[in-house]
Amino acid sequence: MRWRTILLQYCILLVTCLLTALQAVPIDIDKTKVQNTHPVESAKIGPPDTGLYYDEYLKQVIEVLETDQHFREKLQKADVEEIKSGRLSKELDLVSHHVRTKLDELKRQEVGRLRMLIKAKLDSFQDKGMDHQSLLKQFDHLNHLNPDKFESTDLDMLIKAATSDLEDYDKTRHEEFKKYEMMKEHERREYLKTLNEEKRKEEESKFEEMKKKHENHPKVNHPGSKDQLKEVWEETDGLDPDDFDPKTFFKLHDVNSDGFLDEQELEALFTKELEKVYDPKNEEDDMVEMEEERLRMREHVMNEVDTNKDRLVTLEEFLKATEKKEFLEPDSWEMGSPSVAQAGAQWHDHSSLQP
Template sequence: MNVKPGWLLLLSISAGVWSIQFVVNNPVLYNPLLQDTGLYYDRYLREVIEVLETDPHFREKLQTANTEDIKNGRLSKELDLVSHHVRTRLDELKRQEVSRLRMLLKAKLDSTNIQTLQMDHASLLKQFEHLDPHNQNTFEAKDLELLISTATKDLENYDAERHEEFKRYEMLKEHERREYLKSLDQEKREREEKRMQELKEKHRQHPKVNAPGSVAQLREVWEETDGLDPQEFNPKTFFKLHDTNEDDVLDEQELEALFTKELEKVYDPKNEEDDMMEMEEERLRMREHFMKNVDANKDRLVSLEEFLKSTEKKEFNNPKEWETLDTKPAYTEEELQRFEVELRDKEEELKRKAENLRQEQELLKERGKALEAQRREYQQVTVPPHLYHLKLDRKSAACESYRGQTLVRINSTTSIQPVKAPAEHEGEVRNNLPAEPPQNLPLHT
């Protein structure tokens, strides 16, 4: 299926950083759960796109739509002209999404112990920007407009969030390194510091890394990955070779695959000194650098025209050497100090919560002991069924057995012990007892 690059922006939104090609006519190939943008409304987003792709009118409009038509919401006005069964399916998808969001809200309120007599769903749903909260039953043009604009905005922030997560990862790694060294005596600490420094230097001793998108970098892929003669390098042929889904654009996934050869110069999962998290951050930096220089219309896709124009620039043949992550730290010392303060605050909070849980556990234990004591007290005053007809003496906690066979004594531990009746009292006991046990006596004394 070949569609215009403008619609591919929406398709790339639906797959996030890892763009995919929709194969709507083959349900075996298309599985919405195979790719995940990381957005909390990811599945809803991709299911809406899949349904819209099945409408002939909407598909026709997509052929003539440009990127701006999609991004500014003009395309959403065509929703009024789609077929009835498509609108019905979209209505159903929206109701399912609203129901899911209600469950999320309820779980959030339950976790914060907020008790509400009546939940105002319309007001609470306003915090979700990807649908119209005032109309919870039908999918309208405004819903499509909100869905596209929200996803575009969220994914623009996605790379920034990944950079921030990596920075926190690096700071945590340095914090743990320092704490580990503090736990060692001076001799061991000096030895460990020397070993760590040697690993760092070893990591830095890697071959030169070509700038992403430069002629040297592309020729290397052409020769080593594609197995072609570097002297016959052709940008147009290169583009066609690496447009793996044949949609006439290079998406972010296809671009990042081009940088694998450069990354292998620096990172090897078998080496202790190489961190694979750093490799993925390096890959992201390379892709951003490539996009900055090539993606002229900022639609997160590279067309053939954009690619060929980039090969005419001065930087294509004479680029600056690529600076890898080991040339400069991902954070400052001040940022690390603030991060460590944050860690200490969180640790103190966890300690307070742990202490509260310990106190609650102690209270539960005390309550359990009280309940156990109460249970034993009830057992002490309970008469066993085979003693219903006996006359108990509570003061002496003793009784006489039925028909003079034995005396039964209830001791302080509620155990019942049979005692042989003295011979001289055996007849007396027999004469004083009724011939038949009385009926309907109370179960307890």
């Protein structure tokens, strides 16, 4: 369904990261769960975990709503603004009694889970005097004042919470990556301090040699260019490059056949380019940096192709992009996210303040 795609499109099985923790009350609950960082081939894409702490509840609500024919039809016709604004939530009043009953049960289970979570946190601090009901206010994905009934307010809150949390996903991932790079550089320099001068020079020499070796790689095609897509067409799809057809390419890589290329489907297209630089079998190649580069490639293509900025690429948008000069004659693409350089600069700024 389109709503499922819109709400879940931001989530990718890539870099381990945490989104901002809730700060309204003194209960430390992360908005995401840790995720693994594995390259995703297009043929292996499955329903992703959003990483949100209410991920299972979100998915279950969507699945139940999709069983109602009326609501399903409304979802198919709804645009992004209707979903985000909450207008679509009003349609909940028209779903069948059977669906409402299931939604009520899901909400009761979710409220019960949150109460258990709060109790466990309070018990760990041995604080028995706090009011569990008031602490439920920190969870903004449901209406805690009516714990037994799933109403249009609940659907509106769930959509807005998920949209808000997930829209900052890329920004958070970039920030987490910069912190990762800073820590990696810090640990390397701390290690060098433990060595004598001879060993330290030897390690520095190895480090510079590794950097040069990493920079010596085959040409990386500009993400989203004709050359890049033709390479996928030939090497991944096993088709004759002379028969390259953008419309056929789009349909081949619209893995879930929903009529869009979402962010996860786009990122899968860059695996061949990334493998020119990063080898998962080589311990010297940092897979976290590879996934940051994949994210950078996807953001670039989205900025160029996604004209209505709904974070989905339609066939029409895709075909229009293939008519541009940038598609046929792109600028060169430099590997190495700016985040890496920024992280290094920040590390130097931070270290210069140390006594």
